Amino acid sequence: MKIDAFDVERWMDRYELQAKYNLGETCVASITIEELLEIAGKSKESLLAELLPMRMTYGAIKGSSHLRAGIARLYSNQTEDNILVTHGTIGANSLVYETIVCPGDHVIAVLPTYQQHQSIPKCYGAEVEFLHLRPENLFLPDLAELERKLRPNTKLIALNNPNNPTGSLMDEAFLRRIVDIAKKSGAYILCDEVYRGLNDVDQGTGFKKSFTTSIVDLYDKGISTASMSKTFSLAGLRLGWIASNLPEFLDSVVMHRDYNTISVGMLDDYFAAMALDAVDKVMARSLELTRKHRAILDEWVRQEPSVSYLRPAAARRPSSSSLSAASTRGISA
Template identity: 55%
Template sequence: MKIAPFGVEQWMNEYETRCTHNLAETCVESLTVAQLLDLAGHGDSLLRQLLPLKLTYGAIEGSDRLRSAVAALYDRQAAGNVMIAHGAVGANHLVHLTLVEPGDRVVSVLPTYQQHYSIPESIGADVRLLRLREENAWLPDLEELAALVDGGAKLVAINNPNNPTGSLMDRAFLEQVVRICDHAGAWLLCDEVYRGIDQADPGTTVSVADLYERGISTGSMSKAFSLAGLRLGWVVGPTLLIHELSVHRDYNTISVGMVDDLLASVALESAPAILDRNRALTRANLATLSDWVEAQPQISWVKPQGGTTALLRHDMPMTSRQLCVRLIEETGVMLTPGSAMSMEGYLRIGYANNPAVLADGLPLLGGFLDNA
């Protein structure tokens, strides 16, 4: 099976260890184990759970404790609607491998995480892209979506909040998407790894899995929960789909690590505390970034409504990759070129890391743009 190179991941692999100011980061400032235990109110008591833990495969589908904690993030789900995976990247992969066959029509928004169009394309699907546009605040055009699924689509893939634009579909908008998918008989996959850190209260948007009988939601500990090092994610959907996913999962996952399972359970049982911390951080950082953008004549944007990233339009006389390479080499500041996500003319910036990184990196970026 041939598959297109993963543009963003290849960029990260090439340059992430060479920068001094990482403004390409997409995870909210990562927690230490000590910080996690403090937020969860565990103190040293976790050792009493951890030390006697026998490091077997553990529960193949994920512990009951973990799946129940994931289900609690949703309005209408139970542990039987949850499958644990190796990160959201593993969860998304399993959904596409399970549902998509050669010749199936798959509709994916663009820009988005590249999995959602390159994996179906590699399977031999008829992939149709719904291009998001600035003039629509980076939200899908619903008439275009209806036209793309007309005549039958197997799967529609979206992500909410969107990566890289930070656009956010609220409940009313998602309900319109659901009606279109239902009319076409399509599954609706929503990559929700940034769910829970919206810019406006209550801070968490409704999940597709709670809105639609063929709705599938994927999530992870990486972005909104600041624990990318656990490499743990999940799929939430109908129980029959979970069973079908598990058949494929046996071939590439077996189980997640037991320590990861335990730490994720601790974190999700204290989800409100972690999300409160991360909303405060992302909202303050976005305010800092907004002030900077407003002072930059070479940059324009649609201000994000959620997530951890923004898409910046630039008018510099060079490609986005040329700009980003020069930026790292001359200042140590790292962004992600739009070309890595099929969005030439744009730059992706992350605003969810340590505030000091943003405070130090933005003046260097501004100086580079002034003098380039």
């Protein structure tokens, strides 16, 4: 199997650890284990009491019931049976494509987005057609263009919400219009929601006040992927998940996963469940950091005449993909 080089990952691997100022960091500032214990209200003694007797087996293959229940609470209409734990969102996305896409299928993918969503279906023999996100549309998909691109053999529409790298955000009404289009060919919608929860404006109460609606809560063939990495500041766990309404699809994913990862580590599962038990405090920290830093960026852009940008509605700071042509000249990171 031939696949394109994953350019951003190769670039980050080369420079990330040597950078004095890492402006390409993709996660809300990572939490230490000590900070996580404090957030969760857990003592070091109680932690050791639980970890030291733990036998390092494979653990729960689909993810522990404790963890999957915590993940399900991030959605509106999901239960733990709808959740399959994976090796990060990157593992979740790979498994979705491996399970669904076949040679000759047609896939529509927004662009810009995480490179997985174009390179993986392409390597499986699918025809990948891009739905370009343009600044004049606030980096939101052009729905008329999406409908024109849809074919009878369109197997999957790949979205990213909030978008990486632009920070654009599709609300529930917008997503419902995409669902209506997808239904015309029966296409799956895979929505990479790794930055979900970082909306700039609250739209409810509780820890989900900054969460946009998930595609899996809107469409029977909607598939949500996400992880503990970005919003929850725990990239070191390498723990993600797939949320789906289709038991037969999840069963097929498990069959494919048996050949690569089998399960996630027991320690990953343990600490992820701990963080989700304290999700209200974890989210309060994430929102405080992202909104404070976004305000700093806004002020800098306002005062810098050579730079302009479309202010992100969610997620992290924008990358160069969401800066104007004038913005990128003379700027290095």
